[in-house]
Amino acid sequence: QAQDVIKVGMSAAKTGPLSGGTAVTQWPNLKLWEHTVNAKGGIKVGDKRMPVKIFEYDDRSHPTDAVKNIQRMINKDKVDFVVAPYGTGINLAVAPILAKYGYPHIAVSSITDKGDEFTKRWPNMFLTLGTSTGFAESVADVLKKMRDQGKIGNKVAVVNVADAFGIELAHVGKPALEKAGFEIVYETSYPLGTQDLAPVINGAKNAKPDAFVAFSYPPDTFALTEQAKISNLEVKAFYVGVATCFPAFEKRFGSAAQGIFGAGGINPDTPEMKAYFKSHLEVTGVAADYWASATTYASLQVLEQAIERAGTIDHPQVIKTIKNGTFDTVMGKITFDGNINRKFWTMGQWQDGVFYGVASTGLDGEKEPIIKTGWK
Amino acid sequence: MSKPVVLKVNSATKRFGGLLAVNNLDFEVTEHEVLGLIGPNGSGKTTVMNLISGALKLSSGEIRLEEKIVSDLPAYKISQLGISRTFQLVKILPTLSVIDNVISGGVFGYHRMWGENAEETALHLLKKVGLAALAFKPTEQLTYIDQKRLELARALAGNPKLLLLDEWLAGLNPTELQIGIELIHSLRAEGRTIILVEHVMDAIRSLCDRCVVMSSGVKIADGEVAETLKNPEVIRAYLGDSDA
Amino acid sequence: MLRIENMSVAYGHHRALDNVSMKVDSGEIVVVLGANGAGKSTLLKAIGGMIPAGNGFKASINGLQIQNKKPHTIVEAGIALVPEGRGVFGELSVGENLKLGANPKRARKHENKNLKTVFDLFPVLARRKNQLVRTMSGGEQQMVAIGRAIMSQPDIMMFDEPSLGLSPLLTTEVFKVLTLLKKTGVGILLVEQNARQSLAIADRGYLLENGHIGQSGLARDLIEDEAVRKAYLGG
Amino acid sequence: MIKITKDEIRILLYMVVAVAILACLPLLDQGYILSLGLTIVMYVALCTAWVLFSGPTHYISLATAAFFGLGTYVVGIGIDVLPFPILLIIAALIGGVVSGLVGIATLRLSGVYFVIFTLGMAELIRQIVTWIQTNFTTGIGLYVLTDFSEAHIYWMLLALTVLIFITGWLINRSRLGFAMRIIGNDETVAAHVGIDSAKAKVLLFLISGAYIAVIGAILAPRFAYIEPPSAFNPMISFLVVIMSLMGGTRTLWAPLIGVVPFTLLFDMVSARFPNHSSILLGIAFLLIVYLIPDGLIGRIEGITKRFSKKKERTHE
Amino acid sequence: MEIIITGILLGGAYALIAVGLTIQYGVARIMNLATGETLVASCFCTFWMFNSLKINPILGIFLIAPAAFILNWAIYSLLLLPLVRRAKNKAMLEVDSILATFGILFLLEGLMLVGFGGEYFSYSFLSTSYTIAGTAYGLNRIVAFLAAVLITGTLYVFLTHTRYGTSVRAVAVDPAAAGLVAINVDRVSAFAFALGGVVTAAGGTLLSTFYTFNASMGVVFTMKALIIVIMGGVGDVRGAVIAALILGIAETATATLIDPGLTIAATYFLFILILLFRPQGLFGRQTT
Ligand SMILES: Nc1ncnc2c1ncn2[C@@H]1O[C@H](COP(=O)(O)OP(=O)(O)OP(=O)(O)O)[C@@H](O)[C@H]1O
Ligand SMILES: Nc1ncnc2c1ncn2[C@@H]1O[C@H](COP(=O)(O)OP(=O)(O)OP(=O)(O)O)[C@@H](O)[C@H]1O
Ligand SMILES: [Mg+2]
Numbered sequence A: 001q002a003q004d005v006i007k008v009g010m011s012a013a014k015t016g017p018l019s020g021g022t023a024v025t026q027w028p029n030l031k032l033w034e035h036t037v038n039a040k041g042g043i044k045v046g047d048k049r050m051p052v053k054i055f056e057y058d059d060r061s062h063p064t065d066a067v068k069n070i071q072r073m074i075n076k077d078k079v080d081f082v083v084a085p086y087g088t089g090i091n092l093a094v095a096p097i098l099a100k101y102g103y104p105h106i107a108v109s110s111i112t113d114k115g116d117e118f119t120k121r122w123p124n125m126f127l128t129l130g131t132s133t134g135f136a137e138s139v140a141d142v143l144k145k146m147r148d149q150g151k152i153g154n155k156v157a158v159v160n161v162a163d164a165f166g167i168e169l170a171h172v173g174k175p176a177l178e179k180a181g182f183e184i185v186y187e188t189s190y191p192l193g194t195q196d197l198a199p200v201i202n203g204a205k206n207a208k209p210d211a212f213v214a215f216s217y218p219p220d221t222f223a224l225t226e227q228a229k230i231s232n233l234e235v236k237a238f239y240v241g242v243a244t245c246f247p248a249f250e251k252r253f254g255s256a257a258q259g260i261f262g263a264g265g266i267n268p269d270t271p272e273m274k275a276y277f278k279s280h281l282e283v284t285g286v287a288a289d290y291w292a293s294a295t296t297y298a299s300l301q302v303l304e305q306a307i308e309r310a311g312t313i314d315h316p317q318v319i320k321t322i323k324n325g326t327f328d329t330v331m332g333k334i335t336f337d338g339n340i341n342r343k344f345w346t347m348g349q350w351q352d353g354v355f356y357g358v359a360s361t362g363l364d365g366e367k368e369p370i371i372k373t374g375w376k
Numbered sequence B: 001m002s003k004p005v006v007l008k009v010n011s012a013t014k015r016f017g018g019l020l021a022v023n024n025l026d027f028e029v030t031e032h033e034v035l036g037l038i039g040p041n042g043s044g045k046t047t048v049m050n051l052i053s054g055a056l057k058l059s060s061g062e063i064r065l066e067e068k069i070v071s072d073l074p075a076y077k078i079s080q081l082g083i084s085r086t087f088q089l090v091k092i093l094p095t096l097s098v099i100d101n102v103i104s105g106g107v108f109g110y111h112r113m114w115g116e117n118a119e120e121t122a123l124h125l126l127k128k129v130g131l132a133a134l135a136f137k138p139t140e141q142l143t144y145i146d147q148k149r150l151e152l153a154r155a156l157a158g159n160p161k162l163l164l165l166d167e168w169l170a171g172l173n174p175t176e177l178q179i180g181i182e183l184i185h186s187l188r189a190e191g192r193t194i195i196l197v198e199h200v201m202d203a204i205r206s207l208c209d210r211c212v213v214m215s216s217g218v219k220i221a222d223g224e225v226a227e228t229l230k231n232p233e234v235i236r237a238y239l240g241d242s243d244a
Numbered sequence C: 001m002l003r004i005e006n007m008s009v010a011y012g013h014h015r016a017l018d019n020v021s022m023k024v025d026s027g028e029i030v031v032v033l034g035a036n037g038a039g040k041s042t043l044l045k046a047i048g049g050m051i052p053a054g055n056g057f058k059a060s061i062n063g064l065q066i067q068n069k070k071p072h073t074i075v076e077a078g079i080a081l082v083p084e085g086r087g088v089f090g091e092l093s094v095g096e097n098l099k100l101g102a103n104p105k106r107a108r109k110h111e112n113k114n115l116k117t118v119f120d121l122f123p124v125l126a127r128r129k130n131q132l133v134r135t136m137s138g139g140e141q142q143m144v145a146i147g148r149a150i151m152s153q154p155d156i157m158m159f160d161e162p163s164l165g166l167s168p169l170l171t172t173e174v175f176k177v178l179t180l181l182k183k184t185g186v187g188i189l190l191v192e193q194n195a196r197q198s199l200a201i202a203d204r205g206y207l208l209e210n211g212h213i214g215q216s217g218l219a220r221d222l223i224e225d226e227a228v229r230k231a232y233l234g235g
Numbered sequence D: 001m002i003k004i005t006k007d008e009i010r011i012l013l014y015m016v017v018a019v020a021i022l023a024c025l026p027l028l029d030q031g032y033i034l035s036l037g038l039t040i041v042m043y044v045a046l047c048t049a050w051v052l053f054s055g056p057t058h059y060i061s062l063a064t065a066a067f068f069g070l071g072t073y074v075v076g077i078g079i080d081v082l083p084f085p086i087l088l089i090i091a092a093l094i095g096g097v098v099s100g101l102v103g104i105a106t107l108r109l110s111g112v113y114f115v116i117f118t119l120g121m122a123e124l125i126r127q128i129v130t131w132i133q134t135n136f137t138t139g140i141g142l143y144v145l146t147d148f149s150e151a152h153i154y155w156m157l158l159a160l161t162v163l164i165f166i167t168g169w170l171i172n173r174s175r176l177g178f179a180m181r182i183i184g185n186d187e188t189v190a191a192h193v194g195i196d197s198a199k200a201k202v203l204l205f206l207i208s209g210a211y212i213a214v215i216g217a218i219l220a221p222r223f224a225y226i227e228p229p230s231a232f233n234p235m236i237s238f239l240v241v242i243m244s245l246m247g248g249t250r251t252l253w254a255p256l257i258g259v260v261p262f263t264l265l266f267d268m269v270s271a272r273f274p275n276h277s278s279i280l281l282g283i284a285f286l287l288i289v290y291l292i293p294d295g296l297i298g299r300i301e302g303i304t305k306r307f308s309k310k311k312e313r314t315h316e
Numbered sequence E: 001m002e003i004i005i006t007g008i009l010l011g012g013a014y015a016l017i018a019v020g021l022t023i024q025y026g027v028a029r030i031m032n033l034a035t036g037e038t039l040v041a042s043c044f045c046t047f048w049m050f051n052s053l054k055i056n057p058i059l060g061i062f063l064i065a066p067a068a069f070i071l072n073w074a075i076y077s078l079l080l081l082p083l084v085r086r087a088k089n090k091a092m093l094e095v096d097s098i099l100a101t102f103g104i105l106f107l108l109e110g111l112m113l114v115g116f117g118g119e120y121f122s123y124s125f126l127s128t129s130y131t132i133a134g135t136a137y138g139l140n141r142i143v144a145f146l147a148a149v150l151i152t153g154t155l156y157v158f159l160t161h162t163r164y165g166t167s168v169r170a171v172a173v174d175p176a177a178a179g180l181v182a183i184n185v186d187r188v189s190a191f192a193f194a195l196g197g198v199v200t201a202a203g204g205t206l207l208s209t210f211y212t213f214n215a216s217m218g219v220v221f222t223m224k225a226l227i228i229v230i231m232g233g234v235g236d237v238r239g240a241v242i243a244a245l246i247l248g249i250a251e252t253a254t255a256t257l258i259d260p261g262l263t264i265a266a267t268y269f270l271f272i273l274i275l276l277f278r279p280q281g282l283f284g285r286q287t288t
């Protein structure tokens, strides 16, 4: 092989419904990674450093386009590696193709309970961000802990967006809450894209819950919070799903964000994470979020380190290295057990302008959750 | 007077909102008869035609075609039972060729035809209305009178029991008018049963056996042509003094 | 005075009007006769600016050049057209239609006077001011169209087959109205199939054949003309 | 109009050859070109099925995504229980029944009212499917994990496209086709020459909907993971309309002429300019509208007319 | 009561989305598929003015409206008028305008993506509560509703009680005949298109005070607008407003009384129901 750059392709949404998420977690990190790696002179393969060259594609939030893009990257651009797309559905749609060509597929934003089934079917696939069960159960765990400490009462309202992630979480979350001895006083779902959620919040409010849990998506996460603030939903614990960890959330709600729980999290206090946040802002001009951003970046670091350790860009070897290694990333140490990262952050909370991880499946640095005291 | 009745209109009434466009109208058409339906503008003639052909539904009353009640049927069924019509504002099918326009009248209607048989019949009809030379031309090139001829040929293609002509002669100049009247004459000679709505009195006089006069939705006269046109009520409401 | 010189109109390859020239003075009725498809409507539409005419023609009203102008400018210049099919606003009321007639700037200050004229001519319109025009009969709509044209305070009025589809009674009415209008000093360009009645009220006439002017002259001479009688008066 | 003319036999031969050549594509390339080919065949199939109804009636239907999604869902639900071919038949049946019902419901609508009605119908179906899935099933996404390769899907779609063409051709020669042309010209006249336009329209819409559902079913294995936003993506409806209109809707094969360049252009632009693809596509669109007013087919017909100095067609 | 008020507030927002389109389609005969993008673009402008220049969104309307007017006027005159001119009939114009505005949709979305990226944006303005009959409502929604009332009311009076407004309606009824009464059809059409654009942009400004938006969201608004326009009857401001209110109340009632999961389904169900009984929309003209 006489090549001296590593070609890396990524296809993800730049337009369509998923573009809101990719704009925060995917694209900036690819840019940051390219910048960081190339600043070092490239990835060290054997005894030479090979810079990375990026190929970007827009899948328009649609699986058919994603498949086509990946075909194109592999066959036309002849990329050496493919960065996983954004979204559970799209990751699954491209999995067979990546498996066919034997490319490592480190899926980040793909949260599912069927992980084991998939990784068995597609041995080149890795899952990093976690399982639905993990997320849903830790909601129950954290609330239980707070209740047992006497901080909150026993009644909880659960709502969810009627779309993949929201439905799956609700399906696991409700039994988990019940098992933990909570009384579900209000439950409902609402369609994807709904931003007029006064009926939902008012419905919940009338049921007088102690805790409010919403497995929601970006626009409705904002809308629910806004409506809760307006209706002055008096709960001690307030959980909204995806996008709570976005910097824009804090920017919008300011001090009202204090004490709000959301999906995912990180430990923002580690030196690696602090450095990551700093360079993210410097290089991309936007702030990283407190969850998937860092995980996405970590997945790129995994790829980078696997190539370096394997000393080659040969796919089977790189895949083998990923399977068996432990990697030092901004998220801390990552290992794959049966191709799945089983230690991940499940829940975080805004505390004094920072989103801290408060629950995980066995990671260090969990912060103690606090109760929500009003919307001021 | 024992000729069979083809069409019988029984206390037909049609309301548009508050407007009584046709009010309790009765008349009959017998076989081989050419009936003139006349009256001032807005008296409800076109509405009657629409009611008979099924384009509009009656508010009350009934219409029978040879004893069978047709007024509760949709237009396409009425057409299949043997009533054809032309329209006050000519409606041709612009993307079809001339001959296909004619064929369209005979494929789904009363007497059905398809394939070569349809083509022959259509050519024959085109010859009859004087359009044979244009049979395979697109319809865009037709002049107004040719469009009217075409519409007539289409209406005849299903060999209907009853033909409705709504101001078929309107807009023709005197020479063309002559041609048009002759054409309808030939239909009459064939023994066709026709309802003719016209404002051209010459045509009514020379073509009709009988006429029904409407005014404001009600029938004000019904009978032999020359006699009816002398009716003072008809003159007052419709003809005006100058034409009397 | 309306003056047209060398007007030609083509639809694709088809020449509908070929070098037509004519004029209409104020206070006279000029009738244009012609077979179907001779180009009569085309002539009126082209004068009214609704379809473009070929190069090299001139049109003027009272000395003001109007060739290649848009319809609204031509109305402003003082030419009102009552088109084939009437062109009234079916979804608006009689009152609104008439009010829109007074839309040209030249007509606004005469709105009330003209409205009175219209209501005097057609009392039925005064009674039905709020009715939607769509729900009126053909004859009534024709009255609205004529009334609307009067409202625009025109110097020249053009009518495209105003008697089409009207009952004998109403036809007579309409021709009476045309004579009344003429007496107010308006010049009238009238396109008709009804040669007999229209020549009877006209001062002059033109015969349009296949897009060009075949014959022209005083109305009373045309009535006597053998060829005209044969072609347009049914023998 | 019953006899098969020489012209038709010639076209038939050309078609056989063309299909045979196209069927060889997977043998040459299993990668990008096949993938692109598959996308093209998918849209050709969709557009042709769409034109089957919308061409003669001039009704613009935006319900494509609904039938497509239903087909996808049939496979998603049944893949572990029933063999694939049976699922395709079920998809056709369900697609047919639903489109038949939609057809019956839309009879009185015309113009833009029909357009938006079908859009609303599609969204309603999608919402109901989502709601049922949310409330009455446990899992969320449906997984369609099969051993079909892209080549298999490609071949199935190609075969289906041929079938759609044949259906269209047969309809065109039939009374139904003639009735549709009349309806497309003037519905009042259609009714008055004895055409039950409701029945004719519903029948055609039903055929079209059934085919679209089968296309969705065939593509389900390619999606692997089925969820309402992608299965019922309204963008599919829009793209089908746009591509068909671009090609022209007067003949069955006109959409082909829209789909191929459009897909290639779309692909090229999004590959070369991932960050400006929307802008460039927008501009391309506007240029197409201004420069090719009559749809591509109109352009081509215009050109062929000019070149072939054939004598006046004397029908026969 | 709570349902009604929440529903009416929501209906006000919907009216803002739809009224602009109904004018554009009814009068200028352009089925503007880019209407949602116009709205989102206005959201972005408001956001930017609010964040960078600290301009109050309500005052912002007075800056955005003239800009939207000029821009839409230009779009109509430069891009759409040629299509209107060459269209031989209504169907052709419909097809052309769908294709062209689809292009504009892409173009606008692309420009917004380049300018702002794909992220979600939102900001806090008047997001305090205001209590009516014992229930708290967002003040921003109430303000938006009042503005909607003001805008549509003014529009209605303008269209029915002024000469120019009557001219606008005349063009909607019959553009060819409008020329005969000295109406400059091109200008009135451009005016109507621009006016519709202004209403849509004003809607965007008001909605941005309580919606979270991103560059790709236009199509959501477009769909809503289309549904309302058709439900109300094309070109009828009253119809659009009433349809919007009906939808707002129906959605809220469904969400509160039945299941929030069915709100959107309820929208479409209602839409379909209404069209089944009134194929021309609530205030549409009979086509027979
Ligand atoms: N669809 C409709 N909606 C409301 N009113 C209608 C409708 N159709 C007809 N009318 C009204 O019914 C009355 C009768 O109309 P019709 O067309 O039958 O008259 P007509 O006798 O044919 O007149 P003409 O000689 O002018 O053609 C008129 O007042 C007309 O305005
Ligand atoms: N829009 C058009 N496109 C193509 N040809 C047209 C168009 N309008 C009219 N023509 C043709 O131009 C010629 C003149 O038509 P025009 O309507 O001016 O005739 P006319 O004398 O008014 O006839 P009529 O007595 O039928 O009203 C006819 O041959 C007609 O077919
Ligand atoms: Mg009539």
Ligand SMILES: [Mg+2]
Residues within 6 Å of the ligand: C040, C041, C042, C084, C160
């Ligand atoms: Mg004419």
